[in-house]
Amino acid sequence: MRLLMRLLQKRRNSNLQRRIVRMRQQKYPKPHTANQQEVSYVGSFISNTGSQQKEMLEKAGYANFDALFEGIPREVFLKDGVQIPSGLSELETCERMEEMAGKNTVFRHVFRGAGSYRHYIPAIVKSVTAKEDFLTAYTPYQAEISQGNLQSIFEFQTMICELTGLDVANASVYDGATAAAESIFMCKERRRTKAYVSAAVQPQVLAVMKTYCYGRDTELIVIPEKDGVTDLAALASMMDETSAACFYLQQPNYYGLLEDAEAAGRLVHEKGAKFIMGCNPIALAIMKTPAECGADVAVGEGQPLGLSMGFGGPYLGFMAASKEMMRKLPGRIVGETTDSEGKRGFVLTLQAREQHIRREKASSNICSNQALCALTASVYLSAMGPAGLADVAKLCTSKAHYLQNELKKAGLPPAHDRLFFHEFVTKCPVPAGTLTARLEEKGYLGGLPLSDNRILWCVTEMNTKTEMDALVQLVKEVASV
DSSP states (O other): OHHHHHHHHHHHHHHHHHHHHHHHHHHSOOOOOTTSOOOOOOOOOOOSOHHHHHHHHHHHTOSSHHHHTTTSOGGGSOTTTTOOOTTOOHHHHHHHHHHHHTTSOOOSEEOOOTTOOOOOOOHHHHHHHTSTTTOOOOOOOOGGGOHHHHHHHHHHHHHHHHHHOOSEEOSOBSOHHHHHHHHHHHHOOSSOOEEEEETTSOHHHHHHHHHHHHHTTOOEEEEOEETTEEOHHHHHHHOOTTTEEEEEEEESOTTSBOOOHHHHHHHHHHTTOEEEEEEOTTGGGTSOOTTTTTOSEEEEEOTTTTOOOGGGOSOOEEEEEOGGGGGGOOSOEEEEEEOTTSOEEEEEEOOOGGGTTOGGGOSOOOOOOOHHHHHHHHHHHHHHHHHHHHHHHHHHHHHHHHHHHHHHHTTOOBSOOSOBSSEEEEEOSSOHHHHHHHHHHTTEEOOEEEGGGEEEEEOOTTOOHHHHHHHHHHHHHHHTO
8 A cells, every 4th residue: 555655646746747847848948940840739539530531521412521510600710729738737737728718808787689688597407407417418228327418308307397288398409499490290190291380480590490300301491570470361371381390480579579479379270280489488477378378389589588598508398288299209208107115206208219219210310418517597496486576577577668758859759669578689770780889889699680781689587777778878879879
């Protein structure tokens, strides 16, 4: 034992000396020649080889990785890599990454939503979810050692059912857009193959739906909007009674407006199709549930439920359905049972075997779930409770209406005269991009510029009257120029 301790101490001293030398070299670097490589990349953690990657690209029909990622805007690519010198210690690498992250602009005053929302997250949420018991990538196939994770997923499913009013929910999928796309194929049948979607949905969600439908040889028909909401008359005339599989409606829609979901549901069912609703989970605290509106399936983005905006992820897609649609739900479902001694327990249940062994016949190939994000949503909902969640929804609504009225006085009239939740669109007397740029200079992330010189604003419980009044004053100054 003593010999082992001496060897370990010797190794620690040796590592410490190497780190000191490395740090000195960094502080007083040697002159380098023109042929010497100054920067190299951090080692790769991808297990396959270059030749294997090339073979996979060729099989997929791409000449190189640039062709594979051509759908991603060029401006977000790192042309020269992450620019981290080779051979840095863990401490040095963390310091370099923190320095790079410091270049990001984090606004203290946020008035933008459009799919990602800033809400207050109680301290207990991160306190619970940060426990190492939950911070694991382990998939809970073995129920006997996964009861804690399985129960957390079961509670999440239960809460989503309570929010939506529907009978069953799955253990979550990757994000709200994925949930929306997956819901189409829950409804598709042999003769009913056409999917319909409102033009008033979030553009990113629509893009994902189009991608899914393209890959699955499914026709996706977009129903036009009228005055900011879905044109139900157009839906009635465009929907084919013999081939329509489903219609997707977002509530509230992309512009924050409240759709006539009940009328849409009745119309869709008259056509023999399924009605899908995309929902904001915070709004569900005070609005009619999808079940009350006649929805067969309800999906949505769970990010508002205790997840930070996080520069776009990771997020959480929730899915719920009526009892009749239960076996069409993709992914996994956790069920409650009893063991041989009659004690309460949890197991994975009702997962389609085709997702694993007959994938070409599967309606979905999603075999996983966002367990940690789902746990976060569960802890958030438990901490807030029904009354707390309703208070958040009411604050969002009342504050948004206050700001809309004040912006109207400042020269930004509303684009629509309709009921809305916590987002709304205004017209802008000056170029919208100019206004939002000036606001950013003052530390305010303004609304999202839309076409026709309009701006989509968002207000949550985080926005105070003081900062809303300050925003309005800044708008007045810019609009009057």
